């Protein structure tokens with residue numbers, strides 16, 4: 001059983017690697033971005049509020065995202081490995097996860113940080129806007145806000161996990177196959193999923 005955080009800025013390739021890991025290992029993927037988009041698609045009670053934040057590239061209030069995360073964690077058997085994709089995104093969320101996981105006999109084992117230079121991120125997000133049509137990728141102002149949010153609120157999470165000796169930094173500008181190989185090696189060092 002492993003609990004792995006896939007961490008990185010918007011456009012760093014978290015989603016691509018998460019998809020692979022779910023295919024090749026027995027991970028359940030917990031993507032807060034996806035859960036939020038589902039809430040919007042299903043007209044969930046917080047739809048309007050979620051849209052307001054997401055469309056502007058800002059973090060949805062913790063009360064909403066933590067509730068969704070907890071529902072997924074609670075629904076998993078103790079032995080289930082979980083891949084956290086795009087969560088935690090601020091220190092409060094990381095602290096919450098550390099506080100709540102022991103209740104379910106779980107803990108974060110490792111954090112894989114996909115590090116990508118900003119110029120490449122911008123290029124990837126602009127391409128994704130064309131391919132996937134995501135509203136929050138649609139214009140440079142929204143992309144810029146997400147980058148700023150990442151720098152201000154999410155980057156401090158790196159120090160949080162570094163001080164716990166759980167951080168693995170991976171050069172995310174490489175090809176997806178190469179990145180996947182490096183991630184495999186990291187996972188292998190923790191034993192089986």
Ligand code: AMP
Nearest residue numbers: 032033053054058059060065086087089
């Ligand atoms: P993503 O699909 O991971 O790129 O996330 C898309 C958007 O969902 C972000 O720009 C935020 O508005 C929101 N979001 C995703 N994850 C979180 C989170 N952990 N906390 C708050 N908001 C989030």
